[in-house]
Amino acid sequence: MTLDALMLSRIQFAANISFHILFPTITIALCWFLLFFRVRLVQTREPAWEEAYYFWTKVFALTFALGVVSGIVMSFQFGTNWPGFIETTGNISGPLLGYEVLTAFFLEASFLGIMLFGRGRVSERVHLTATFLVALGTTLSAFWILSLNSWMQTPAGFEIVDGKFMPTDWFAVVFNPSFPYRFAHKLLASALTAAFLIAGLSAWQLLKGTATDGTHKAMRAAVFTAAIVIPIQFVAGDLHGLNTLEHQPAKVAAMEGIWETERGAPLTLFGIPDEETGTTHLAIKIPKLASLILTHELDGEIAGIDAFPDAHPPVAPVFYAFRIMVGVGSLMLVVAAFAAWKLWGQRGRARISLPRPLLWTLSAMTFSGWVATLSGWYVTETGRQPFVVYGVLRTSDVVTSVPSPFIGATLVAYLLVYGLLLVTYVGVLKYMAENPVTHAPVPVTDAGLGKAGV
Amino acid sequence: MLGMTWAEWLPLIFLATMGFALLVYVILDGYDLGVGLLLPFADDAAKDTMISSIGPFWDANETWLVLGVGVLLVAFPMAHGLVLQALYLPVAVMLIGLILRGVAFDFRVKAPLRYKPFWNRAFFAGSLLAGAAQGWMLGSYITGFDAGPFGIAFSLGIAITLPAAYVLLGAGWLIMKTEGPLQMQAVAWAKRVLWPMGVALVAISAATPLVHPTVAAKWFGVPQVFALLPVPLACAVAFFAVRWVLTHPDLVRAGHGWIVFAATVLIFVLAFFGLAYSIFPDIVIGRMTVWEAAISTASLNVVFVGVAITLPVIVAYTVFMYRVFWGKARALTYG
Numbered sequence: 001m002t003l004d005a006l007m008l009s010r011i012q013f014a015a016n017i018s019f020h021i022l023f024p025t026i027t028i029a030l031c032w033f034l035l036f037f038r039v040r041l042v043q044t045r046e047p048a049w050e051e052a053y054y055f056w057t058k059v060f061a062l063t064f065a066l067g068v069v070s071g072i073v074m075s076f077q078f079g080t081n082w083p084g085f086i087e088t089t090g091n092i093s094g095p096l097l098g099y100e101v102l103t104a105f106f107l108e109a110s111f112l113g114i115m116l117f118g119r120g121r122v123s124e125r126v127h128l129t130a131t132f133l134v135a136l137g138t139t140l141s142a143f144w145i146l147s148l149n150s151w152m153q154t155p156a157g158f159e160i161v162d163g164k165f166m167p168t169d170w171f172a173v174v175f176n177p178s179f180p181y182r183f184a185h186k187l188l189a190s191a192l193t194a195a196f197l198i199a200g201l202s203a204w205q206l207l208k209g210t211a212t213d214g215t216h217k218a219m220r221a222a223v224f225t226a227a228i229v230i231p232i233q234f235v236a237g238d239l240h241g242l243n244t245l246e247h248q249p250a251k252v253a254a255m256e257g258i259w260e261t262e263r264g265a266p267l268t269l270f271g272i273p274d275e276e277t278g279t280t281h282l283a284i285k286i287p288k289l290a291s292l293i294l295t296h297e298l299d300g301e302i303a304g305i306d307a308f309p310d311a312h313p314p315v316a317p318v319f320y321a322f323r324i325m326v327g328v329g330s331l332m333l334v335v336a337a338f339a340a341w342k343l344w345g346q347r348g349r350a351r352i353s354l355p356r357p358l359l360w361t362l363s364a365m366t367f368s369g370w371v372a373t374l375s376g377w378y379v380t381e382t383g384r385q386p387f388v389v390y391g392v393l394r395t396s397d398v399v400t401s402v403p404s405p406f407i408g409a410t411l412v413a414y415l416l417v418y419g420l421l422l423v424t425y426v427g428v429l430k431y432m433a434e435n436p437v438t439h440a441p442v443p444v445t446d447a448g449l450g451k452a453g454v
Numbered sequence: 455m456l457g458m459t460w461a462e463w464l465p466l467i468f469l470a471t472m473g474f475a476l477l478v479y480v481i482l483d484g485y486d487l488g489v490g491l492l493l494p495f496a497d498d499a500a501k502d503t504m505i506s507s508i509g510p511f512w513d514a515n516e517t518w519l520v521l522g523v524g525v526l527l528v529a530f531p532m533a534h535g536l537v538l539q540a541l542y543l544p545v546a547v548m549l550i551g552l553i554l555r556g557v558a559f560d561f562r563v564k565a566p567l568r569y570k571p572f573w574n575r576a577f578f579a580g581s582l583l584a585g586a587a588q589g590w591m592l593g594s595y596i597t598g599f600d601a602g603p604f605g606i607a608f609s610l611g612i613a614i615t616l617p618a619a620y621v622l623l624g625a626g627w628l629i630m631k632t633e634g635p636l637q638m639q640a641v642a643w644a645k646r647v648l649w650p651m652g653v654a655l656v657a658i659s660a661a662t663p664l665v666h667p668t669v670a671a672k673w674f675g676v677p678q679v680f681a682l683l684p685v686p687l688a689c690a691v692a693f694f695a696v697r698w699v700l701t702h703p704d705l706v707r708a709g710h711g712w713i714v715f716a717a718t719v720l721i722f723v724l725a726f727f728g729l730a731y732s733i734f735p736d737i738v739i740g741r742m743t744v745w746e747a748a749i750s751t752a753s754l755n756v757v758f759v760g761v762a763i764t765l766p767v768i769v770a771y772t773v774f775m776y777r778v779f780w781g782k783a784r785a786l787t788y789g
Binding site: 058061064066068070071072073075076078079080083084086090094095097098099101103106107109110111112113117118122166167170400410413414417424427428431432 | 542543553786
């Protein structure tokens with residue numbers, strides 16, 4: 001691996017997008033949680049819902065700010081580091097990104113101000129609507145960006161004229177073959193990430209004795225959400241995998257560590273892939289299971305790495321990342337199911353009680369959604385290499401002509417800033433959980449006197 | 455121009471959209487950055503009020519930058535790659551500045567109290583980095599990315615002038631949104647920065663035609679020189695209107711303080727018009743026209759539908775948001 005402009009640009013983009021995705025992954029679903037807390041407050045008028053809403057709004061505002069600033073970096077890096085990508089695919093990637101800015105970014109950014117600071121200035125109804133529009137904006141944003149990302153994985157609806165991608169069928173572009181699976185998989189991942197964040201911080205508050213009435217409400221909502229979503233996520237992930245086998249078989253070969261095309265391929269639970277020799281050392285295998293899972297036949301044929309000379313991704317990172325994702329997901333399944341079973345008998349009670357070992361486990365898993373999300377993204381994005389548009393356009397053909405020392409210097413600067421922000425973010429969440437500000441509910445008596453007359 | 459086809463008009467419509475987005479960005483985030491630049495000069499209570507005055511707005515304000523660069527990417531991909539590669543380092547500096555400024559909003563009030571001074575400084579440093587880098591990028595863009603001594607001097611000049619102009623905007627914003635001692639302090643800040651900014655603006659306007667003979671011909675040819683005369687005249691009127699209000703604090707107390715902000719915005723709009731007139735129809739001076747940089751008409755049509763529907767809606771709810779938070783700044787509380 002040489003640190004040329006290509007590798008440095010890839011590391012830089014990977015660093016930025018990895019840092020960025022941490023925050024939208026939380027906010028996409030957290031905003032729907034907030035809407036739920038608000039709706040329950042309006043329905044029941046219980047102060048506990050107000051407490052839950054108030055605390056998690058503060059977390060949301062902080063997380064959203066980090067997502068915004070790191071997202072702006074992305075919009076510039078297409079041009080600074082990957083000019084060839086926009087120059088060749090601009091007719092397709094441009095409109096998709098354009099629609100994200102026009103329909104999603106302004107919606108969420110503009111109504112965020114009203115959602116965060118608008119109570120007392122606008123009526124309850126307008127405030128609820130603002131919260132809904134922010135949630136809608138974050139989800140729409142995910143829709144457009146995942147459409148583009150999926151199109152890069154499974155390009156459709158285009159023709160190549162004079163070396164440039166021209167759209168022929170916009171419906172086929174937007175709803176390209178992997179998009180529905182990826183979109184569903186991502187939204188569910190966001191729900192799990194937010195649910196484990198809420199459960200984890202709430203568990204920490206219960207352990208530290210800083211829980212409010214809202215903590216109990218939030219914990220219950222988070223645990224039941226996680227318990228419902230995680231089985232669905234396993235099904236969605238499996239369907240996504242089958243879709244990948246159909247459209248990107250080289251990626252599946254790397255995920256499963258299958259070196260040579262074979263019938264009745266075993267499932268490798270773990271091992272150490274060695275690209276030099278084309279084998280997996282110390283492999284623990286279950287005979288025929290990979291064929292059974294992927295083709296639903298014991299003797300189904302699965303293409304190996306050898307079927308894709310010079311057009312397959314590096315095996316080891318994809319192989320390991322896939323196992324980390326599945327491992328964390330399985331842990332989530334067990335923990336969420338156990339916690340939901342414990343809470344099932346406590347329905348209708350204002351306060352919950354959970355065994356301390358479970359609270360410690362949930363606390364330890366506060367950011368487990370991040371681990372699963374990042375490793376999942378590494379599987380799919382590293383698995384796309386060496387192409388930027390799968391099978392059609394190589395990453396090395398679109399890289400910047402900026403001198404590599406420039407890229408190296410800015411990479412170091414970004415990494416320092418991101419390191420500082422990540423440490424601060426986690427520290428601030430812990431601090432907020434341990435020092436919850438008791439909140440006097442805002443009377444909405446002057447709602448009719450909102451400055452906008454609404 | 456009237457004989458142009460739709461295919462020829464479309465790139466111009468997108469150029470206008472991009473120009474509009476960038477102008478709105480420079481004005482709206484300009485006052486945010488200006489307030490950030492003034493932060494170290496205020497006491498702790500005033501710092502909180504100053505940030506409260508921009509808190510609900512900054513995120514949406516910054517989104518105009520994403521729209522501006524987004525239109526560049528969407529409609530003019532050739533120019534997008536060329537410009538952003540040439541501006542690689544200042545772009546990185548601006549982004550790091552915007553990151554620091556953006557996160558400082560939250561961290562300064564949510565982190566333990568002992569870190570607040572650190573995040574206040576980060577807020578200032580981020581605003582300074584972003585404003586200066588934007589000025590440098592503008593200067594570098596106008597000189598056609600000239601890396602010679604003249605190009606560097608010109609870029610450096612704008613890198614200092616733009617933050618000064620942001621400070622004037624920020625002070626104008628604070629005069630509108632605050633009361634009492636802080637409002638009077640904002641008047642003093644605006645007064646201090648007014649003349650240096652005015653002189654620098656005149657110097658830049660004089661230097662630009664020297665860089666490009668074509669620009670000189672566009673401005674000083676007959677008869678357009680007479681048609682264009684209102685531009686510098688209106689600039690001068692706006693400048694002295696600002697000065698008049700700043701030197702008569704009674705006017706501010708009587709509620710006419712908004713003139714400072716409005717007249718500064720007018721100066722920004724006129725300067726922007728002057729720049730756009732000088733460069734048009736090139737999108738990268740001397741290298742690429744707007745038509746050469748544009749993508750296919752079919753793809754532009756697809757985005758045009760989106761812009762035509764959403765942009766008016768965006769403007770409408772932006773106005774709505776400003777009306778909700780109209781009036782003097784209050785302490786920000788989550789509800």
